[in-house]
Amino acid sequence: MAHGGFLSVDLGHPFLNRTADGFLKVGTVGACKVAAEGTFHCLHKGDVSRHKVENALKKMCKEGAYWGSVAGVYVGVEYGVDRIRGHRDWKNAMIGGAVTGALVSAVNSNDRNHVVGNAITGAAIATAAHYLHHLT
Amino acid sequence: MAHGGFLSVDLGHPFLNRTADGFLKVGTVGACKVAAEGTFHCLHKGDVSRHKVENALKKMCKEGAYWGSVAGVYVGVEYGVDRIRGHRDWKNAMIGGAVTGALVSAVNSNDRNHVVGNAITGAAIATAAHYLHHLT
Structure with a gap:
């Protein structure tokens, strides 16, 4: 796949590839967002405990999966509509x-x-x- | 400007054109969103009064301007960053x-x-x- 290419997978069908691609990329963006928010929060409060870091990691996985799923659904539906309507x-x-x-x-x-x-x-x-x- | 073209203006400079374009298009989308929400609300409650329609129109203008401003700022900043960095x-x-x-x-x-x-x-x-x- 030729789009700048960090993170890509090949599942053998364009529909699956696009959905997985959307999931991975947007999921990563969601996880980074939570990481950035957590970092700002720690810097702001000036306190970093093991408990907080663990919490932040859990939240990164949860929000990353959420953003990824939303993106996967969107990409999948858009691809389906594209195929049915014939143009974008x-x-x-x-x-x-x-x-x-x-x-x-x-x-x-x-x-x-x-x-x-x-x-x-x-x-x-x-x-x-x-x-x-x-x-x- | 060659992009499908509903709603476009020419202010004589690409920066102004893009910003105005983003404002108009995304503002229209925002206004349509409020209109769709208002229509659904009326259908759902089964009651359409003059007061409600006036309120909906006011909200359309307000939210349309808000969405438009956000889009205008985004497009303007992205254009500036594009010019400074040299690529997108x-x-x-x-x-x-x-x-x-x-x-x-x-x-x-x-x-x-x-x-x-x-x-x-x-x-x-x-x-x-x-x-x-x-x-x-």
């Missing part, structure tokens, strides 16, 4: 964001209104990100 | 996200820890979005 534009991003928002919140909560709200927010964020990255 | 990669997205997160939260709150936290979150989200859009 902001609508793919919107559908991907909506499905991801709905799925992730359906897993985490039982409130139907929440699911719809998160689907709308997900669609809006994905569409906005699409436009930001295509301002030529 | 995930570091531009990270710096853009961090500066945007810091600026937006510095405007909205006085708490220094909040500003750092939002800078980290902004950097992580922008980096994640960059990777998602570059999975080839």
Whole structure:
């Protein structure tokens, strides 16, 4: 795979490759975010204990997996929509964001209104990100 | 400007054009998000009053301007970093996200820890979005 290439895997099918790629990369970003927050917190409070470092590591794994799953779902859905519609534009991003928002919140909560709200927010964020990255 | 082209303006300089473009496009997405949420809310509760529609319109303007400003700051910073560094990669997205997160939260709150936290979150989200859009 030719995209700058830190972290890549080959599972034999573009759908699986992209999903795994999204999971790994965005999961890493999520874990780094928690690490950066933890480091700032320690520097700010001026206290680093073994307990805190262990907690931070646990949180890194948890949030990394969460960010990774969200990214994996998004990439998978966008790839599917791409194959069905035959081309890529902001609508793919919107559908991907909506499905991801709905799925992730359906897993985490039982409130139907929440699911719809998160689907709308997900669609809006994905569409906005699409436009930001295509301002030529 | 050649990017699918709904909504575009020409202010005579690429920096201004990109910033205005980001503001308009992402502002529109933000306004649509509020409109979709408002519509769902009305359908769900089954009641549409003039008061509610007015409120929804006000909220659309407010959130649209907010999303637009965030996007404008991000695009402007990313463009500046691009010009200074001479090329575009995930570091531009990270710096853009961090500066945007810091600026937006510095405007909205006085708490220094909040500003750092939002800078980290902004950097992580922008980096994640960059990777998602570059999975080839």
